[in-house]
Amino acid sequence: MNTRPIPWDYMIQTMREALAGQELPSVSLISRVNNDPFAILVSTMISLRTKDQVTLEAFNRLYEKAHSPMELARLNADTIEKLIFPAGFYKTKARNLKKSAHIIISRFSGNVPNKIDDLLSLPGVGRKTANLVLSLGFNIPAICVDTHVHRISNRLGWVKTKSPEETELALLKILPKKYWIEINEILVKYGQALCRPNSPWCSRCPVAGSCPKTGVIKQR
Numbered sequence: 001m002n003t004r005p006i007p008w009d010y011m012i013q014t015m016r017e018a019l020a021g022q023e024l025p026s027v028s029l030i031s032r033v034n035n036d037p038f039a040i041l042v043s044t045m046i047s048l049r050t051k052d053q054v055t056l057e058a059f060n061r062l063y064e065k066a067h068s069p070m071e072l073a074r075l076n077a078d079t080i081e082k083l084i085f086p087a088g089f090y091k092t093k094a095r096n097l098k099k100s101a102h103i104i105i106s107r108f109s110g111n112v113p114n115k116i117d118d119l120l121s122l123p124g125v126g127r128k129t130a131n132l133v134l135s136l137g138f139n140i141p142a143i144c145v146d147t148h149v150h151r152i153s154n155r156l157g158w159v160k161t162k163s164p165e166e167t168e169l170a171l172l173k174i175l176p177k178k179y180w181i182e183i184n185e186i187l188v189k190y191g192q193a194l195c196r197p198n199s200p201w202c203s204r205c206p207v208a209g210s211c212p213k214t215g216v217i218k219q220r
Contacts, residue, residue, distance in 0.1 A: 008176050011207055015186050015190055015207065019186065022189050023052075024185065025185060026052040026055040027043045027044050027136065028188075031136040036137070037112040037133055039059075040132060040136045041100070043055060044128075044129045044132045045096060045124055046084055046097075048093070048129070049088040049089065054086060054087055058085070058086075058087045059084075062084055066101075069101040070105060072097060073101040076098075077094045077095055080097055080098060081094040093124065095123075096122075099123045100124065100125070103123075112133065114140060119133055128144055132144040135180065135184070142181070143168050145164040145167045148191030148195075149167065149183065150164045150167045151191065152187045155213060155214050156214075157211070158175075171183070199220050200216060202219040204220075
């Protein structure tokens with residue numbers, strides 16, 4: 001991991017400015033429209049391994065039919081499948097969504113829980129989803145680490161980790177808490193626009209001078 005002091009304020013503000021006008025990730029956009037932990041949970045579960053536009057359309061179809069765990073639980077799995085298709089692994093997601101709705105009703109009085117261990121007890125919910133629900137759904141500081149956050153944090157030399165779980169633990173120790181909620185949205189947008197997995201746009205990156213480009217073989 002980088003032992004030099006990381007200029008967090010400069011890095012985050014510079015990235016924000018570089019991303020002005022870029023489209024929001026699907027779940028971030030949904031959170032702006034639906035200030036509802038249930039909407040965040042459902043959209044994040046749908047979003048796994050699914051493109052943003054597909055996620056938005058699938059979520060809107062399902063949310064139109066089910067605004068609450070009670071309404072979702074009343075839908076049969078086939079109906080949920082049809083509503084969220086062609087999201088990746090839509091059959092598995094449909095089953096997990098329905099099971100999660102029943103668990104939320106039976107264990108949590110119909111309210112999406114706001115504790116990570118409770119969220120992780122729901123089928124199909126991992127740390128990425130749980131942390132996004134906490135941060136966007138409840139405004140509880142949590143770091144959501146997906147492939148973009150994991151890749152870019154290592155590329156920038158902030159951390160030296162082998163998995164998203166390790167990256168989350170490492171960032172919790174070094175990233176100022178005021179950026180915990182925001183970091184996922186910033187790095188997802190940055191990964192889509194500039195810091196691509198292969199051949200990143202280093203020539204366009206305003207923080208390239210502070211980036212050791214760890215693991216970068218080819219760049220533009």
